[in-house]
Amino acid sequence: MFTDLQAAHAWIDVQASPRDHQVHQAAQAIPKENEWRRLDRRPDAxxxxxxxxxxxxxxxxxxxxATTPMDRYFVGIALKTTRAKLTRDRQIIFxxxxxxxxxxxxAPSKPLSAQFQAPCAFLHFHIPADQFTTQSPATDGVDDLVLLRDPLAVELAxxxxxxxDAADRPFARCIVQTLAMHLTRLELPRARxxxxxxxxxxxxxxHIADHFDRSISLSELASVAGLSRMHFAAQFRAATGYRPREYLLNHxxxxxxxxxxxxxxPLAEIALAVGFSTQAHFSTVFKRxxxxxxxxxxxxxxxEPLEVEAPSRRRPAAERDWIASAAA
Structure with a gap:
């Protein structure tokens, strides 16, 4: 399940700047895993x-x-765009x-297998189960929550x-408590x-890769898929995490x-070349x-070195890392 919660864009494009060095130093205070979801610890730790x-x-x-410990939840937030396949009990989740x-x-005691088909970077949280509001009726929904794009979670990360800072426990605790409370209060979709x-x-x-430089309607894409507009839009979003229009604009x-x-x-020429009718509209979407x-x-x-990927013929090229230094 992949939910957008009305987020127009939950990733952030950050250009390199002198401040990035400060961000990089702060990020280094968070320990890095040598293996996925595992940190090196002393035997007596x-x-x-x-x-x-x-x-x-x-x-x-x-x-x-990896299997989540029985007394805690695991939360991961992607720091850069990647290609992933998540599987639980032989069932493909995403x-x-x-x-x-x-x-x-x-959720606690849940096994999860991950296959990444591109370089990846994540911020991982291992949160005690008692940090979640057990009285909340939405707590049960967290057990089934797999993928989510949510602006508040991005800002917390x-x-x-x-x-x-690893030594600043009160700050980290505040972030984690806020994240846990937010997850239990989300209004998750009732229908899959x-x-x-x-x-x-x-x-x-x-079809998008071949014709993105001209106007493409939802009806046209639905026809290519062989579905009605309503069914196509819902199924496309479930498969990619994007609305069809959002996918096209990102491409x-x-x-x-x-x-x-x-x-x-010139900007006006580039705007026309990629399918925008005016430079003004192009600039507005580009900045957003x-x-x-x-x-x-x-x-x-x-x-700086070019980090833009040429648009893929299968999926839109990955957005630039929203916190480039954290993923370095």
Whole structure:
């Protein structure tokens, strides 16, 4: 299950700046895992009530398994966009692109297998079960919550990365308590929607990759998938985490970034080349998704190595890390 909770964009595009070095130093205070969801501990070391760590893997493919301890919840927040497949008891829970800012939860005693098909970086929380509000009727829903894109969770992770220190236990505890309380109060969907089958998804993705430079309607994409508009929109979102319109706009912006960084073409020309009818609309969408205007983004790209991926013919290229230094 992948829920958006009305978040227009739960990932954040951050350009390199002198302040990034400060962020990097703060991030280093959070210990890094040598193995997925495992920290090196002395044999006589007791499990802390709250454990926060970082996991990153630069490999293009990796597989991992872990079972959440019986007395705590596990929460992971993606620091960069990756491709992932999550499996529990031989049942595929999620298989696709996981945008930066995605949060997923594993309840006590629950096993989980993860396969990453791209480099990844996560902030991991091991939270005692008693931190969750047991009186809340939504607590049972957390047991089944798998994937979520939620703006508040993203902001809490940012605060921890930017200001958290391993020795600052009160700050970390406050962040974790707020996150736990927030998760138990979420209004989760009552009905599950089947994800768009992969063969239909590939057809839609290919169609977008071939025609993103012109107007593409929801009816057109639904026709390509062979479904009604209503069923297509719901199943596409369940499969990718994106509304069809949001997916298309992200694909256009990623292609625009490539043109901005590798050519000197005017903004108006680039806007038309990636499917926008006006430069003004292009600039508005670009800033909403990337956090900067096209001109400012282009200026920043000239002073650092190009990190923009060419748009994939299968999925929109990964957004730039929302906290690049934390994933370094």
């Amino acid at each position: 007791a499990m802390e009530d709250i454990t926060i760590s970082q996991w990153q893997d630069a490999r293009t493919a990796s597989s991992h398994e 298989d696709g692109t996981m945008p930066a800012g995605t949060l997923y939860v594993s 940012k605060a921890l990365i930017e200001h958290g 929607v089947n994800a768009l089958p992969k063969w239909r998804l590939r057809r839609v993705e290919q 256009r912006i990623q292609h625009a970034k490539t043109l901005l960084a590798t050519t000197g073409r 998704i990337s956090g900067q205007s096209p001109a400012r983004w282009r200026l920043g790209s000239k002073s």
